[in-house]
Amino acid sequence: MGIRAYAEGLPEAHFMHIQDDGQINIGYESAQGKYLDTSIHTSEALSTPMNELVAQSKQAENNLAQIAEQHAQAVAAYRTQSSGYSYG
Numbered sequence: 174m175g176i177r178a179y180a181e182g183l184p185e186a187h188f189m190h191i192q193d194d195g196q197i198n199i200g201y202e203s204a205q206g207k208y209l210d211t212s213i214h215t216s217e218a219l220s221t222p223m224n225e226l227v228a229q230s231k232q233a234e235n236n237l238a239q240i241a242e243q244h245a246q247a248v249a250a251y252r253t254q255s256s257g258y259s260y261g
Contacts, residue, residue, distance in 0.1 A: 196215075
């Protein structure tokens with residue numbers, strides 16, 4: 174992966190672990206400074222172009238960011254809605 178992966182936009186991997194079943198686990202730090210991990214099977218990794226793998230990783234990171242934002246909005250809405258109630 175090395176230089177080509179970095180040039181394609183894949184962040185520096187902090188660890189890689191290949192399991193007996195061929196699954197590769199990769200830990201890395203996102204551009205936002207969050208520690209993330211991902212995994213891919215060796216057969217998929219070998220048959221998929223690097224730029225496609227990077228795009229998939231970025232899309233997954235964006236999806237997680239959207240989910241986190243939706244959750245934060247839902248929590249804020251709940252707190253706003255429940256702040257007017259008296260429980261006792």
